[in-house]
Amino acid sequence: MKSYRTVPQKTAGLPSGIPFIIGNEAAERFSFYGMKTILAVFMTQFLLDESGNSNYMSEGEATVWVHTFVTAVYFTPLLGSFLADAFLGKYKTIIYLSIVYCLGHLSLALDETRFGLITGLSLIAIGAGGIKGCVSAHVGDQFGRENGGLLEKIYGWFYLSINLGAFASTLLTPWLLENHGPAVAFGVPGLLMLIATLVFWAGRHDFAHIPARGSEFLRETFSSEGLKTMGKLMVIYIMVAMFWALFDQTASKWVFQAEQMDRNFLGIEWLSSQIQAVNPALIIIMIPLFSWVLYPAINRFFPLTPLRKIGIGFFLVVPSFLIPAWIEYRIGLGETPGIGWQLFSYFLLTAAEVMISVTCLEFSYTQAPRTMKSLVFGLFMASVALGNLFTSLVNIFILNDDGSSKLAGPTYYIFFAGAMLVTAIIYVPVAMKYREKTYLHE
Structure with missing residues (x-):
């Protein structure tokens, strides 16, 4: 550790370690979303x-499994963040847990039974989840006061790299599964995770390695200021959880809905799971469009604070789930709606994601005290877990013994749209009372 820098580079420009982090993130997200898709x-x-015989799940059971897995992935950042801030530092935590992550992919590629599924998803939940808060905070650690003004743009590019990886894998792995089977479809994301680990290791001499703070971390975390900061942010994150409860159903309910739609688009018959690629494709377009055009235009007439962006995003989510309700109604009539309707839902949901999730990355870093950066990111990631836990519990409750649902057809989507609308309305006075305080490394 003595050979590594422990403070950010003194520069007004881009720190030299950022390209390694962005490259690592693109490959890691390829591996995660390729598998999740x-x-x-x-x-x-x-x-x-x-015995090698078919052991398929019902759609209801698979929905519960997917959202329980995502819940685990986004609760483990709290553990990884604690290890990073208190004991190992972010770099070592990321390297060690990335190896666990690779082993999870290996299990999925080699074993197509429930045992292989449970083992693989458990290891990936520990590895992927454990590094999540650390990587996001590690980005911010590369910046000091001289170039802290670049954070908003860098987190935008960081999120862009996530979606470049996600876009490529979401198109590729469904095709691999359909044409080459699970071993190849899960093996390719595993290879990308290995590449991601090597890219991150290659940047070790360019990073600012902010040391773990040990007892200082515990003192600041449980100080009155630390507890107050976590309390304020947790109120926001609990509401953000409802966004994730709806958003992550693009990997479950929206896939099953797409199977009942006419998926011919641009002269191509798309696989149902490939439709998810629309989200990262739109992200790639929307992030620069919002940052360079939409936000500056709105700021001329209305100061667009991070909390206001999040609030606007909440209200955008509501119609994105009313459209699938209408699609489900038409399917119930025996029709086969065109996939374009679901693509419009993706447009609204992705616009909301840019305003909520990208904003939360920068907001979480700047609002966290200096020794608590990873922990606060862990709390933000826990909002994803909480949202998916809500979805999983709802689906367990409504699942009938024969695999059917108590919330059949459009009522399922209307329920979640209503829950999001109530959350958005409650959020408005909460955000108005929030007082921001920014913390950056010297």
């Missing part, structure tokens, strides 16, 4: 028992 279809169409 095909989970629902794998569980319902490819899962085997120990």
Whole structure:
């Protein structure tokens, strides 16, 4: 550790370690989303028992599994963040848990039974989840006061790299699953995770390695200021959780809905799980469009603070779930709606994601005291877990013994749209009372 810098570079420009972090993130997100994209279809169409016979799940059971897995992935950042801030530092935590992550991919590629599924998803939940808060905070650690003004743009590019990886994998892995089977479809994301780990390791001499703070971390965390900061942010994050409860259903309910739609678009018959690629494709377009055009235009007439961006995003989510309710109504009438309707829902949901999730990355870093950066990111990631836990519990409650649902057809989507609308309305007075305080490294 003595050979590594422990403070940010003194520069007004881009720190030299950022390209390694961005490259690592693009490859890691390829691996994660490539695997997650095909989970629902794998569980319902490819899962085997120990004898090699079909052991498929129902759509309802697969929905519960997908959201329980995502819940685990986004709760473990709290553990990884605690290890990073208190004991190991971010770099070591990321390297060690990335190895665990790779082993999870290996399990999925080698074993197509429930045992392989449970083992693989458990290891990925520990690895992927454990590094999440650390990587996001590690980005911010590379910046000091001289170039702290670049943070908003860099987190935008960081999020862009996430979606470049996600876009490529979401198109590729469903095709691999359909044409080459689970071993190749899960093996390719595993290879990308190995590459991601090597890219991050290669940047070790360019990073600012902010040391773990040990007892200082515990003192600041449990100080009156630390507890007050966490309390304020947790109120915001609990509401953000409802956004994730709806958003992550693009990997479950929206996939199953797409299977009942006319998926011919641009002269191509798309696989149901490939439709998810629309989200990262739109992100790639929307992030620069929002940052360079939309936000500056709005700021001329209306100061667009981070909390206001999040609030606007909340209200955008509501119609994005009313459209699938209408699609479900038409399917119930025996029609086969065109996939363009779901693409419009993706447009609204992705616009909301840019205003909520990208904003929360910068907001979480700047609002966290200096020794608590990873922990606060862990709390933000826990909002994803909380949202997916809500979705999972709802689906467990409404699942009938025969695999059917108590919230059938459009009522399912109307329920979640209503929950999001109530959350958005409650958020308005909460955000108005919030007082921001910015913390950056010297």
